Amino acid sequence: EDQVTQSPEALRLQEGESSSLNCSYTVSGLRGLFWYRQDPGKGPEFLFTLYSAGEEKEKERLKATLTKKESFLHITAPKPEDSATYLCAVQDNAGKSTFGDGTTLTVKP
Amino acid sequence: DTAVSQTPKYLVTQMGNDKSIKCEQNLGHDTMYWYKQDSKKFLKIMFSYNNKELIINETVPNRFSPKSPDKAHLNLHINSLELGDSAVYFCASSHAPGQGTDTQYFGPGTRLTVL
Numbered sequence: 001e002d003q004v005t006q007s008p009e010a011l012r013l014q015e016g017e018s019s020s021l022n023c024s025y026t027v028s029g030l031r032g033l034f035w036y037r038q039d040p041g042k043g044p045e046f047l048f049t050l051y052s053a054g055e056e057k058e059k060e061r062l063k064a065t066l067t068k069k070e071s072f073l074h075i076t077a078p079k080p081e082d083s084a085t086y087l088c089a090v091q092d093n094a095g096k097s098t099f100g101d102g103t104t105l106t107v108k109p
Numbered sequence: 110d111t112a113v114s115q116t117p118k119y120l121v122t123q124m125g126n127d128k129s130i131k132c133e134q135n136l137g138h139d140t141m142y143w144y145k146q147d148s149k150k151f152l153k154i155m156f157s158y159n160n161k162e163l164i165i166n167e168t169v170p171n172r173f174s175p176k177s178p179d180k181a182h183l184n185l186h187i188n189s190l191e192l193g194d195s196a197v198y199f200c201a202s203s204h205a206p207g208q209g210t211d212t213q214y215f216g217p218g219t220r221l222t223v224l
Binding site: 032035042043091102104 | 140
C-alpha cells in the first residue's frame with residue numbers, strides 16, 4: 001500500500017527564517033508527486049508536480065525537490081502570508097493518489 | 110469563474126438521515142474524485158470516476174454512493190448518516206490518467222456535521 005509521511009507536523013518560523021518541509025513516500029510505481037497548499041476552510045491548492053528523481057521546481061519563495069524516497073519543500077525567507085498547511089501526495093500508476101497528513105506552517109512577523 | 114464547485118458548503122443533519130452533496134467542474138476534465146478530510150486534516154480518497162465510469166472505489170461503506178450523470182458532475186449520496194461521517198468532503202477533478210497533467214483541482218469543500 002502506498003504511504004506518505006510528512007514532517008514536521010507543525011513548524012513555526014519567524015519571518016525571513018528559511019526552512020524545509022519533508023515528505024517521505026513509498027509507492028508502487030510513481031506517476032507523480034504533488035505539493036498542495038491548504039488554507040483554513042478551503043480546498044487544497046496546487047503548487048508543484050514532480051515526476052522523477054532529481055527534478056526541481058520553483059515558485060516565488062518555494063522550491064520543491066524530489067529523490068527516490070522523499071521530497072522537500074524549501075521555503076526561503078518566508079512571509080506571514082505563507083502560513084498554511086502544506087500537503088504532499090503521490091499518485092501511482094493506477095491513478096490513485098495518497099496524501100500525507102500535512103505540515104502546518106506558521107510564519108510570525 | 111469557479112473551476113470546481115460544491116453545494117452545499119455546510120450541511121448539518123441528524124443521524125439516520127439521507128443527504129446528497131453535489132459537485133460540478135467547468136475545466137473540461139474527464140476524471141473526478143471525492144475525498145474525505147477528517148478532523149486531523151487527513152485527506153483520503155473515496156471514489157474516482159473517469160468519463161462517468163467508476164475507476165477507484167476505496168474501502169467505503171455501502172451507504173456512500175457516487176453518481177456521475179455526465180463527466181462534469183459527480184454527486185455523493187450518503188444513506189443512514191452516522192456520527193463518524195462528520196468531516197469535510199472535497200470534490201476534485203483532473204485530466205484522465207496518462208492524458209496530460211494529473212494535477213487535481215479541488216472544490217471548496219462541504220463540511221458535514223452529523224448530530
